[in-house]
Amino acid sequence: MSMDAVFKALGDPSRRELLDRLHARNGQTLGELCEGQDMTRQAVTKHLGILEDANLVVTRKRGREKLHYLNPVPIHEVADRWISKYERSRLRALSDLKKQFEGKTEN
Template identity: 50%
Template sequence: MTDTFVALSDPTRRLLLDRLSAQGGLTLSQLSDDLPMTRQAVAKHLAVLESAELVASERDGRCKRHYINPMPLAKMAKRWLVRFEDVPLGAMSGYHAPQASGQGGTAVPAASAHS
């Protein structure tokens, strides 16, 4: 799962996943269209996505077509996000962000449920 987080940490890789989500079966050239980088740079990003199993590729003659693989994202959502579905937002209303020590800032009071 660490590979999934690493792969998703880059905005270019998220953009590539968005493009593949909108239209699967794109080639490297199609994915590279309108991006301010070389095809080789896009290929490196695709390699990271493939190693994280977020993208699957298939040969189509001389072309290589890329498709999004939703399974790692579904597993991540199930493991990390489902546990917060039933948490009432009111339960978090008293949350205070930790203060960095030595910053001299003042604490901001949490919003009261009665305000």
């Protein structure tokens, strides 16, 4: 599971949008993830494949359904690589402040 795969997967707005959807509601089927999308089902499948290869999305079978889950662990590994214990709490405070001022999530 390389960091290259993580950055490549995150470097695309459609894939970030899919992660946002899973962040809002975890455990969705392909059909649910396609709802209201401009992309074709095929394109969504392709993007999910890239996210899975990067370990950012994990799937589980439940009955006949295949459910997709957001897996934030690789993002933490990226963060842990560069953010030291001293910087972490200060950065969190800054990020909270930024969120408060902007009142929305970034794209």
